[in-house]
Amino acid sequence: MSGLYVKDDAVNEMAIKLMKVTNAPSKTEAVRRAIQNELNRHANEKPLAERVAEIQARVKSRLGDKPVAFDEKAFMDEGWGM
Numbered sequence: 001m002s003g004l005y006v007k008d009d010a011v012n013e014m015a016i017k018l019m020k021v022t023n024a025p026s027k028t029e030a031v032r033r034a035i036q037n038e039l040n041r042h043a044n045e046k047p048l049a050e051r052v053a054e055i056q057a058r059v060k061s062r063l064g065d066k067p068v069a070f071d072e073k074a075f076m077d078e079g080w081g082m
Contacts, residue, residue, distance in 0.1 A: 004028040 004027040006012035015027045024030035046054075 004031060 004015065006015055006027075012027075015031055018024070018034060019027050019030035022030055022033065024033060
């Protein structure tokens with residue numbers, strides 16, 4: 001079928017399946033595209049700390065800077081029917 005030799009039978013079957021579903025001309029090309037797509041995905045991914053900081057900034061902009069007065073004991077008492 002193509003020139004790529006894969007020792008692991010399961011991986012070889014996945015490479016063949018990928019080649020067929022993507023209409024790649026060979027297993028080598030299918031694997032090359034898959035690897036390149038994965039590298040591109042990771043290259044464009046923001047670090048977790050940056051994503052969390054963005055979420056925190058959005059939440060802070062919606063809530064404002066002033067802390068909301070909240071009586072946790074009264075809230076719990078109400079929940080328990082006290």
